[in-house]
Amino acid sequence: MRIFDPHIHMTSRTTDDYEAMHAAGVRAVVEPAFWLGQPRTGVDSFIDYFDALLGWERFRAAQFGIAHHCTIALNPKEANDPRCTPVLDLLPRYLAKDGVVAVGEVGFDSMTEAEETAFTRQLELAGEHGLPAMVHTPHRDKLAGTHRTLELVAAVGLPAGHVLVDHLNEVTVDVVDDAGAWMGFSIYPDTKMDPHRMVAILERRGLDRVLVNSAADWGRSDPLTTRQTGDAMLAAGFSDDDVDRVLWRNPVEFYGQSGRLLLETPQVKATDTFEGSSVLRGERAS
Amino acid sequence: MTTLDEQTEQRLVAAETAVRSDPTRVRSLFPAAGRDIGRTRTAPGAAPGEVRLEDVVRVRLLATLGEALAEDPDTLAREVADLYRFGDAAERRAVLLGLATLVDAGRGERAALLVHDALRTNDVRLVAAALGPAGAALLDADAFRQAVLKCLFVGVPLDLVAGLDQRADAPLRTMVASYADERRAAGRAVPDDALTLLDPAGPDAPTQES
Numbered sequence A: 001m002r003i004f005d006p007h008i009h010m011t012s013r014t015t016d017d018y019e020a021m022h023a024a025g026v027r028a029v030v031e032p033a034f035w036l037g038q039p040r041t042g043v044d045s046f047i048d049y050f051d052a053l054l055g056w057e058r059f060r061a062a063q064f065g066i067a068h069h070c071t072i073a074l075n076p077k078e079a080n081d082p083r084c085t086p087v088l089d090l091l092p093r094y095l096a097k098d099g100v101v102a103v104g105e106v107g108f109d110s111m112t113e114a115e116e117t118a119f120t121r122q123l124e125l126a127g128e129h130g131l132p133a134m135v136h137t138p139h140r141d142k143l144a145g146t147h148r149t150l151e152l153v154a155a156v157g158l159p160a161g162h163v164l165v166d167h168l169n170e171v172t173v174d175v176v177d178d179a180g181a182w183m184g185f186s187i188y189p190d191t192k193m194d195p196h197r198m199v200a201i202l203e204r205r206g207l208d209r210v211l212v213n214s215a216a217d218w219g220r221s222d223p224l225t226t227r228q229t230g231d232a233m234l235a236a237g238f239s240d241d242d243v244d245r246v247l248w249r250n251p252v253e254f255y256g257q258s259g260r261l262l263l264e265t266p267q268v269k270a271t272d273t274f275e276g277s278s279v280l281r282g283e284r285a286s
Numbered sequence B: 001m002t003t004l005d006e007q008t009e010q011r012l013v014a015a016e017t018a019v020r021s022d023p024t025r026v027r028s029l030f031p032a033a034g035r036d037i038g039r040t041r042t043a044p045g046a047a048p049g050e051v052r053l054e055d056v057v058r059v060r061l062l063a064t065l066g067e068a069l070a071e072d073p074d075t076l077a078r079e080v081a082d083l084y085r086f087g088d089a090a091e092r093r094a095v096l097l098g099l100a101t102l103v104d105a106g107r108g109e110r111a112a113l114l115v116h117d118a119l120r121t122n123d124v125r126l127v128a129a130a131l132g133p134a135g136a137a138l139l140d141a142d143a144f145r146q147a148v149l150k151c152l153f154v155g156v157p158l159d160l161v162a163g164l165d166q167r168a169d170a171p172l173r174t175m176v177a178s179y180a181d182e183r184r185a186a187g188r189a190v191p192d193d194a195l196t197l198l199d200p201a202g203p204d205a206p207t208q209e210s
């Protein structure tokens, strides 16, 4: 079983997690920029965080044979702090990086005006940079937040197929489905969505435009719930190809819209030197 | 230097022309070089000496920037420092690899800051790039010895360290010997690179008996 976790915060995870993920079949991840639990108080904290997502974390993942990409954004919670919002002006520099495959996590936390302003601006940035957008839906008042999200997407004019609306459940899935956007489900050990409820949703509405993620972070979460969902799908009678579609080909299709995914793990000798190499190939990327 | 295929070469030449006529264009061309000019199509690996097409492309752009700003070393040094500061790990690696070719910017204090920054990371790809010709040119004896020791710790092969043969001295060998003692005391293997540095003839060198 090959697994692409389309939403996981590896910055908060250990090398044991990387090992267990690789053993479970995880070969690619997308790490969305988000809140760190402790509120940031200035733009420089974002810069160091973005640099880490594009540098150190990518390197850590590579050591375990996992391809790492990220999404970059000002998250909804910190969009409410005027000390943090100037980071919006620096986002274009980061959205130009090879390792960035979407704008995100954007969206709503408490449905404030400041959140809506930052959300709208970042949906525009996604359009300007030819990137998909990855949207967090709020824990509280989720259905209203989901409706408002889809209204903003339509108002900005981003194609629904370039938008992933995440942390969905039985109540919010249909409105996103009807809008034609991608549907993300975060599978947690004991809250939100679990593998069996996920399987029931797949049985009801099929595999199109569905992404399953662990959303594992610094809170109570489990980086292997993607694998558990794949196992639950097989137990429920889905085929290996169905599992591959949900856990690999769907995320590749969604984030592949960035034109930036590199998924094949390299095979190199540690002693390759910079000059005079024979392993270089001159293809233009996607 | 590696030769690129024809289409990559054409795209690179166009980018170089743009940088020559307006050096500030490097600010957008350098970050986008992987996608817009050419890159290795596997995910970046963790091997310190992994050679990637985008490294070669970016080093060429950097050399072009150096030519374009040859008369203005101050601006050149600032542009190069900004490419590093605002770069992702791949861009930073390319700046480090190309640093030594930038005669004025590459030998200044500001260039040394970039090499030191990279050596503070634990990303072996940056450490290795910093210890190419740029490190050999810019690090003083103390910093160079610490860098070599760091390579042994983090697993950067010493054949990636430029100038090691000339700069390996008695104080470095003392440091490496004590590192080797620590490893043996802990019952752990001593890396081959450390043994070679301590005894260039090597354990396999012919002895009197054999």
Ligand SMILES: [Zn+2]
Residues within 6 Å of the ligand: A007, A009, A032, A034, A105, A215
């Ligand atoms: Zn998240």
